[in-house]
Amino acid sequence: MKSLSPSSFADRLSPPISAITAYDYPTARLCDEAGVQLILVGDSLGMMVAGGEDTTSVTLEQMVYHTTIVRRGVTRAVVVADLPIHSYDSPIQALASAGRLVEAGADAVKLEGGFEQMGQVEALVGKGFQVCGHLGMLPQHVREEGGYRKKGRSEAEAKSLVEAAVALESAGVFAIVLESVVEEVAAEVTARLRIPTIGIGSGHRCGGQVRVVHDVTGAFPWFVPPFAKTHGNVAEVTRQALSAFLEEVLDSHRTGFPD
Ligand code: KIV
Numbered sequence: 001m002k003s004l005s006p007s008s009f010a011d012r013l014s015p016p017i018s019a020i021t022a023y024d025y026p027t028a029r030l031c032d033e034a035g036v037q038l039i040l041v042g043d044s045l046g047m048m049v050a051g052g053e054d055t056t057s058v059t060l061e062q063m064v065y066h067t068t069i070v071r072r073g074v075t076r077a078v079v080v081a082d083l084p085i086h087s088y089d090s091p092i093q094a095l096a097s098a099g100r101l102v103e104a105g106a107d108a109v110k111l112e113g114g115f116e117q118m119g120q121v122e123a124l125v126g127k128g129f130q131v132c133g134h135l136g137m138l139p140q141h142v143r144e145e146g147g148y149r150k151k152g153r154s155e156a157e158a159k160s161l162v163e164a165a166v167a168l169e170s171a172g173v174f175a176i177v178l179e180s181v182v183e184e185v186a187a188e189v190t191a192r193l194r195i196p197t198i199g200i201g202s203g204h205r206c207g208g209q210v211r212v213v214h215d216v217t218g219a220f221p222w223f224v225p226p227f228a229k230t231h232g233n234v235a236e237v238t239r240q241a242l243s244a245f246l247e248e249v250l251d252s253h254r255t256g257f258p259d
Helices: 006-012 025-034 060-071 091-103 115-126 139-145 155-171 183-192 213-217 234-255
Strands: 017-021 038-041 078-082 108-110 131-136 175-179 197-200 208-211
Touching: 017 213, 025 038, 025 060, 038 060, 038 208, 060 078, 060 091, 091 108, 091 115, 115 131, 115 155, 131 155, 155 175, 155 183, 175 183, 183 197, 208 213
Parallel strands: 017 038, 017 208, 038 078, 078 108, 108 131, 131 175, 175 197, 197 208
Antiparallel strands: none
């Protein structure tokens, strides 16, 4: 099993950490060439690639495939692969699943949850896997929760987020993604830890930011989360190229292709 020592991560991840999802070779290569520090093969591929409603139908086999093709495009960034839902229901299953993802080329794995995942995290770290935590809104639990909701609004919820983050750090995770956490709470979690937090929809006071690549490039125009800032318009460029192609095909009937 390939595993990185914590110090090799420290060299490659320096706050402010830039992290972005990628699910395929060209996107991963572009992200790597752009200098993104961490590439996440996120189970958000269930929506962004497969058109599903959420991440709850993503399988380990799909994650292995996407991790393999992302790995081919990356030479510099740290590649983190999500353990999909029900691939880490026990420590033994977590070890087997993480092994598949690392064999496919991941440098590290990410799993969702706090205290309830402590056995899994300790088992993984104990066997030399690099593990990233994920607290706040947990997309794999969206159905039980009845939707996406900001976390840390009540004092009790804020306290349990801080406690879970501290426990994950003690268990040996190298970073924690904070998703949809109230900004002040994300800032407090960040201040309490030595490891970096990587925020999404959690304000700017985290140790870094992670985004879904389609949100950044404007490649998924049908839904953009409210916190996402879109920096491009890939969907529009694609539509223009396609309509130019359709025109060309129509034209070719009249004039023949140029070559
Ligand atoms: O799957 C994913 O894209 C993620 C990010 C939202 C952090 O977990």
